[in-house]
Structure formats: structure tokens, C-alpha cells
Amino acid sequence: MVSIPEYYEGKNVLLTGATGFLGKVLLEKLLRSCPKVNSVYVLVRQKAGQTPQExxxxxxxxKLFDRLRDENPDFREKVIAxxxxLTQPKLALSEEDNEIIIDSVNIIFHCAATVRFNENLRDAVQLNVIATRQLILLAQQxxxxxxxxxxxTAYAYCNRKHIDEVVYPPPVDPKKLIDSLEWMDDGLVNDITPKLIGDRPNTYIYTKALAEYVVQQEGAKLNVAIVRPSIVGASWKEPFPGWIDNFNGPSGLFxxxxxxxxxxxxxxxxxxxxxVPVDVVVNTSLAAAWYSGVNRPRNIMVYNCTTGSTNPFHWGEVEYHVISTFKRNPLEQAFRRPNVNLTSNHLLYHYWIAVSHKAPAFLYDIYLRMTGRSPRMMKTITRLHKAMVFLEYFTSNSWVWxxxxVNMLMNQLNPEDKKTFNIDVRQLHWAEYIENYCMGTKKYVLNEEMSGLPAARKHLNKLRNIRYGFNTILVILIWRIFIARSQMARNIWYFVVSLCYKFLSYFRASSTMRY
Structure with a gap:
């Protein structure tokens, strides 16, 4: 078979979602690793006074395109905005653009979607289902x-514990749902949403399952492939380790x-x-399109782009490596020293929320008011808790995909393509990946310079000293208020101290006799 770069040579590609995290990486990788691709048509809407071209x-x-600019400075000519x-009839394309697309496009990558877990059902259906249907109708022409x-998404059928690489029956007929939403008012839609999504956690997951069914049914005459990534994280290797540009998913928590x-x-x-690293998802998508284009399989190809069954990694390990990284390489102006406690116990969770989140935030806001500044920490904590509510479903459960x-696809690649379009997550070293991920949030999301690390470490040591001082004062207060005023408490205290003294004396005597 022809190699992946050879397959894309001279091809015209249509890409949706290029302004999103995954779409950007796919655009960069396609242009860099398949330099003879003819052109990439990017569907973009006007936003905030900017034209699609801008x-x-x-x-x-x-920065994501720095490497591409060095290797192929003329790549801009291939990108056509x-x-x-996508939410408008016929995708709001002009007659001229519509004609160009119909005449010239060879491959479509549909990456556009709303990834907001709390999107209202009407908007989620519009963005994830209706837009997909309209693109399918365009593709048929x-x-x-x-x-x-x-x-x-790999979680489209998260109501199942074992998920195969097939399109399952939808929770509801998408056409009937779309028709119903046309006459329902917003209040009614919000009322029925929990009953409609049932055992799925949010409207994003629900509408992505419906979109798959639309692709399968209405794209039956097309050569279709579906890639299902799990939780998409920072880049593993390309174009450089740790690239991330948003607070979504685990990035905000890190x-x-x-x-x-x-x-x-x-x-x-x-x-x-x-x-799953974003570059693994992109490589899988490019390779899957190549395989379907070359082999023309009879049935729709579905790829579960996940890591759990191949290279398992657990949330307890994630927490350990994140905290370890940020203790060695702290973020600037940290509020407290990094330390996270994971718990599945309902009562313990709410106890720690009150003690470790709300109480310090409340006290800090009082301090800000006293110093003439605007309080902000309680608002930050409230936003954080909302994000945690949406993510706890995924951090408390496991699935088998x-x-x-994916393994078949990997075996079909020639040795050179296996290197260029690496999808072998068995090679992924999690400790190194999480460290690069955390440093990526520092450099590319927060825009913190590495030259500021000494000051950040000094600030972290200051926070540690404050904590030790606070704990010492707290112990003294407890002593003065409770122990020093109670005879029984003093007797217990003296008993504990004498017991410790006897133990130390015994240990020292045993050591002396040994020598």
C-alpha cells in the first residue's frame, strides 16, 4: 500500500473545528507530515469582529506552528479559510464556496463540536447532531x-462498561428529537433533559452518541470512519512535548x-x-482516513482511541505525579502548597471541601477586603466545584474499550509511518508525560517563563514556613485553652509523654547493648 504521506499527496482536505484544541493539532500535523497535500479548506465562522481569514x-x-514554519515556510498558501x-442551514456557505467544496474536496475531517458538559440540550443537539447531519448532506454531493x-468520544456509550468498536443503537431517534425541539420552549427542554439523557452524565455525551448514529445512517453510502478518543490531554511528542492551550478537562484541575x-x-x-495525548488522537485520525481511503472497507470503521486497556494508569497515580511535578517546578504566586486528597467517601469529601476549600477561601477574601482589594477566592472555588461535579463521573468509574x-491499524503501517504517525501508547511513559503536561500548562496556558522558577520556589518555601508557623500557634492555643485548664487532660498528656519517653529510653538502651 502507499504510505500515508503518499496517500495525501495532491488531495484537498476539508476540516471543521480548526479553532479547537484537536483541530489545530490536526491541521499542523497534516501540513507538516504530509507536505504535498494540495490544500486544506477550513470552515470557520466570524467571531468577535474577526473574519475567518483573521x-x-x-x-x-x-507557537504550535513554530516547527512547521521552520520546516515549510510556504505552508500558509495551502490553508484556505x-x-x-455549522448551526445554520447548508452551513451558511456562499454559492461560490459551496461549488468549490463540492468539486474539489477528497477527505473530510469533522472535528467541530461543543465540548461543554453543561451545554443546554437544544444547543448541544444543534452543534453536535444537526451540524453533523448537514455536513453529511454536503458530503453526499x-x-x-x-x-x-x-x-x-469514547464515552458516547459510557452507560456500558464494555464498549466495542461498533455504533450502538441510539438512546432516541435523532430525527424525532430534532423535530420535538423545534416546538418545545426552553423551559420544557430543560425539564425533560434529565429524563432524556437517562444514565448518561451530560448533554455532550448524549448528543455525541446521537451524532454517531446520524453518521452511520445518513452516511451509509459514504466511506466513513469514526475515531473515539477518551480524555484528550496535552501532546506527548508532537510538535513538542506538553503543548496545551486550554483549561478544559484535566488541565484546569492540574x-x-x-x-x-x-x-x-x-x-x-x-x-x-x-x-490520551492529543497527538495520538491526530495520528490515529490521519492513519484511519488513509486506511479507509486505500482499502475501501465494506463496513463503517470505528476506532476506540484509548489507553486504559493497553497502558493502564490510575487517578491515584495522576495525583501523585501532578503534585510531585508542581512541588519541584511550582506555579507562580501559588495560593497554598500543592497537595490533593482523593476520596470516594461522600462525608469525607464534603468535610474536606469545607475545611480545605471554603474556609481558606473565605478567610483569604476577608484579608483582601481588609487590604482594600476585591475578594475573588470564593468565586474561584465556586467555579472549581462546578467543574469538579462534571468530571467526578469520569474520575470515579472505569470502562473497558x-x-x-486500532491494533489492526497500527500493524498496517509501514515502519516509516509507524514513526511519523505513532499511535503505539505502549511506549508512553506516564510519569514523564504528566510532568510535560504540567509544565505545558505553566508555559502555554498560564504563559509563565521558566526564568521565574527560582522566585516561585522561594514563594513555595515561604508558604511552607507560614503553614508550620500556623500549625505551631494552633497547637499552643489548643494547649492553653483545653489541656492547661483540665486536670484530666493534663494527666492524659503526661501519660502520653512518659510513654514516649520510656519507648525512646528502651530503644536507646537496646541500641547501646547491641554495640
Whole structure:
């Protein structure tokens, strides 16, 4: 078979979601590793006064594209921004753009979606289901289309514990739901949402399952492949280790932990943390499109892009490596020293929330008011708790995903493609990856310079000394208030001290006799 770069040579690619985390990385990788691709049409809407062309230019001028700019300075000529609104009829394409796309596009990568877990059902259906359906209808008109690649999520069927690489029946007929939402008012939609999504945790997961069914049914005559990533994290290797540009998912929690704001979280230490690096997802998508384009399989190809069954890693281990990294390389102006306690016990969780989150935040806001500044910590804690509520479902449960198609795909790659489009997560060293991930949040999300590390470490030592001083004062107060005033408490105290003294004396005597 032809290699992956050879397959993409001369091809015209249509990409949605290029302004999102995954879409950016896919665009960069495609242009860098398949330099003879003819053009990439990027569907982008106007936003905040920026034209689609300006938004795309801002993306490709970022640090993510530094390596590509060095290796292929002329890559910009291949990127064509097209004004489009996925939520509008016929994607709001102009007649001219519509004609160009229908005549020239060979491969579609549909990465666009709302990833907000708390999106209201009407908007989630519009963005994740209706937009996908409209893109499928456009794809059916394309004269030279070879592959339709749809990016879904491994959690689309999280109501099952074992998930195969197949499209399962949907929770409801998407067409009927779309028709119903047209006449329902927002209040009614919000009321029925919990009953509709049932045993799925949020509208994002629910609508991604519906979107898969739409792709399967309405794209039946197309050559379709679906990639299902689990929790997409920072880059593993490409274009450089640890690249991340957002607070979504675990990234926000890592930053909160590094700042000392996140102190406790409802999670199971033994639950699988099915993190998958973004470059692995991109490589899988590019390779899957290549396989479907070359082999034209009869059935829809589904790829569970996960790590849990191949290279298991648990949330307890994630917590350990995150805290270790931020203690060695602290974030600037940390609120407290990094330390997180994971618990699945309901009462313990709420106790630690009150003691470790709300009480310090309340006291800090009082301090800010006294110094003439605006209080902000309680608002931060409230936002953090909302994010934790949406994530605790995934940090408290484990799933088993079948990855036979991913393994087959990996075996189909020639030796050179296996290096260039690496999808072998068995090679992933988790401790190194988490350290790069944490440092990526520091450098690329918070924009902190590495030259500020000495000052950050000094600040962390100051926080440690404050903590020791506070604990010492607390012990003295407890002594003065409770122990010094009670004869019984003093007797217990003296008994404990004498017991410790006898134990130490015995230990010292035993050591002396030995010598």
C-alpha cells in the first residue's frame, strides 16, 4: 500500500473545528507530515469582529506552528479559510464556496463540536447532531470524496462498561428529537433533559452518541470512519512535548492543584485515568482516513482511541505525579502548597471541601477586603466545584474499550509511518508525560517563563514556613485553652509523654547493648 504521506499527496482536505484544541493539532500535523497535500479548506465562522481569514491567521501564527514554519515556510498558501456557520442551514456557505467544496474536496475531517458538559440540550443537539447531519448532506454531493472522518468520544456509550468498536443503537431517534425541539420552549427542554439523557452524565455525551448514529445512517453510502478518543490531554511528542492551550478537562484541575486551590476531589484512586495525548488522537485520525481511503472497507470503521486497556494508569497515580511535578517546578504566586486528597467517601469529601476549600477561601477574601482589594477566592472555588461535579463521573468509574481496530491499524503501517504517525501508547511513559503536561500548562496556558522558577520556589518555601508557623500557634492555643485548664487532660498528656519517653529510653538502651 502507499504510505500515508503518499496517500495525501495532491488531495484537498476539508476540516471543521480548526479553532479547537484537536483541530489545530490536526491541521499542523497534516501540513507538516504530509507536505504535498494540495490544500486544506477550513470552515470557520466570524467571531468577535474577526473574519475567518483573521482567525485562521491567528491560529497558524501561534507557537504550535513554530516547527512547521521552520520546516515549510510556504505552508500558509495551502490553508484556505471559508466563512461558514455549522448551526445554520447548508452551513451558511456562499454559492461560490459551496461549488468549490463540492468539486474539489477528497477527505473530510469533522472535528467541530461543543465540548461543554453543561451545554443546554437544544444547543448541544444543534452543534453536535444537526451540524453533523448537514455536513453529511454536503458530503453526499461531493464529486470526488474518498473518506468522511468523524471525531466522536469514547464515552458516547459510557452507560456500558464494555464498549466495542461498533455504533450502538441510539438512546432516541435523532430525527424525532430534532423535530420535538423545534416546538418545545426552553423551559420544557430543560425539564425533560434529565429524563432524556437517562444514565448518561451530560448533554455532550448524549448528543455525541446521537451524532454517531446520524453518521452511520445518513452516511451509509459514504466511506466513513469514526475515531473515539477518551480524555484528550496535552501532546506527548508532537510538535513538542506538553503543548496545551486550554483549561478544559484535566488541565484546569492540574492548574488548580498546582496553585494550591484544589485540595480535595471526589475520585477513586484505583479508577483508570484514560488520558490520551492529543497527538495520538491526530495520528490515529490521519492513519484511519488513509486506511479507509486505500482499502475501501465494506463496513463503517470505528476506532476506540484509548489507553486504559493497553497502558493502564490510575487517578491515584495522576495525583501523585501532578503534585510531585508542581512541588519541584511550582506555579507562580501559588495560593497554598500543592497537595490533593482523593476520596470516594461522600462525608469525607464534603468535610474536606469545607475545611480545605471554603474556609481558606473565605478567610483569604476577608484579608483582601481588609487590604482594600476585591475578594475573588470564593468565586474561584465556586467555579472549581462546578467543574469538579462534571468530571467526578469520569474520575470515579472505569470502562473497558475494545481496541482491535486500532491494533489492526497500527500493524498496517509501514515502519516509516509507524514513526511519523505513532499511535503505539505502549511506549508512553506516564510519569514523564504528566510532568510535560504540567509544565505545558505553566508555559502555554498560564504563559509563565521558566526564568521565574527560582522566585516561585522561594514563594513555595515561604508558604511552607507560614503553614508550620500556623500549625505551631494552633497547637499552643489548643494547649492553653483545653489541656492547661483540665486536670484530666493534663494527666492524659503526661501519660502520653512518659510513654514516649520510656519507648525512646528502651530503644536507646537496646541500641547501646547491641554495640
Amino acid at each position: 482567525r485562521v491567521e491567528e491560529i497558524i501564527s501561534g 471559508i466563512n461558514s456557520e 461531493m464529486k470526488n470524496l474518498e473518506v468522511f472522518m468523524h471525531v466522536s 492548574i488548580a492543584a498546582g496553585k494550591g486551590i484544589l485540595r480535595t476531589m471526589r475520585a477513586s484512586n484505583n479508577a483508570l485515568a484514560d488520558l 475494545n481496541t482491535d481496530n
